Amino acid sequence: MSNENIFNEIDEELRSDRMRALWRRFAPFVIGGAIAIVALVAVNEGWSWYTNSQSAAASEQLYAALDAAESDNLADAQAQLDALAANGSGGYPVLAEFRKAALLAEQGDSAGAVAAYDALANNQSNQRLRELALLLAGNILVDAGSLSDVEARVATLATDDSQMRRVARELLGLAQYKAGDFAAAEASFEAVINDPLAQSGIRNRMAYYLAQMLAEGSVTAEDPAEAAAQSIDAIVQGDAPADVAVEPAAE
DSSP: OOHHHHHHHHHHHHHHHHHHHHHHHHHHHHHHHHHHHHHHHHHHHHHHHHHHHHHHHHHHHHHHHHHHHHTTOHHHHHHHHHHHHHHOOTTHHHHHHHHHHHHHHHTTOHHHHHHHHHHHHHHOOSHHHHHHHHHHHHHHHHHHSOHHHHHHHHGGGSSTTOTTHHHHHHHHHHHHHHTTOHHHHHHHHHHHHTOTTOOHHHHHHHHHHHHHHHHTTSSOSSSTHHHHHHHHHHHHTTOOOTTOOOOOOOO
16 A cells, blocks of 8 residues: 555545544534424423413403403403413403403493503503503593593693594594584584595594584584585485484475
């Protein structure tokens, strides 16, 4: 055997020995990393299954509470909502809190319902849910509170950059009308009518309010009441809002 061949074999043996040494050195880390990856995948899949099963259980619990409330089994509905709010997963505890507040309102406990909605608004990190809680509290307070109570909840939502401005302005207008501030109520209703994103249903409702105020002399006939006249035309043509009862014409 030539010297060159001997040296090549020695080099190959040395390289092989170095590879085995490196493998013995790093193998535990490689194997451990692979095991960790498998474990993470298993934990992730297990957590997904768990959260899905928990969400399914929470969903069933919420529907059971809603069914109990619809059946006037209020004590059972309250108990199920309390349990769901305390132990539910995902967004179901928040939904339970909203339904609990609505249940209080349905039972005539306006103060309790407003307090529940206020608590939701104060504790919510989700802006849309916070705004919804404020609007629902303001809606109750149109009848059960004062103008300042309504303003405290919805005034910040009645700005031009708010997505909730149309509903907020309607609630403000109703509270202003109830408080006898007819000029402010007229401005609030007209702001909704003039909103380019307002849908026909809410526009017709605002126009009906203005027509009612015009008919009773709460506002003058100098300007609005192009909107009011349009509302009267819609009522005559049978296009009045669904929640408006139109008196039949006397024969």
